[in-house]
Amino acid sequence: MTNVIADDLDKYDLNGDGKINTADNTTVLENLGPLSPGNEASKNPQNRKTDLNQDGIVDQKDRDLMSQKLKELGVQ
């Protein structure tokens, strides 16, 4: 078992299942795109969470953050 600190879970557990794994990485991929007020996806809190660096768009930078965290946790 990996020890996941609460802060990490809060930030990286995008689907809310209590684990950080490839499913959360998939959630990032599914939500790629801008989170502008006019964007339907931005109305979903989970989609906003997917913007890990909070810059208003889900893109490669957020994918990198997720990959980095998965690597840190030893998740394949």
Ligand SMILES: [Ca+2]
């Ligand atoms: Ca999860």
Ligand SMILES: [Ca+2]
């Ligand atoms: Ca982002």
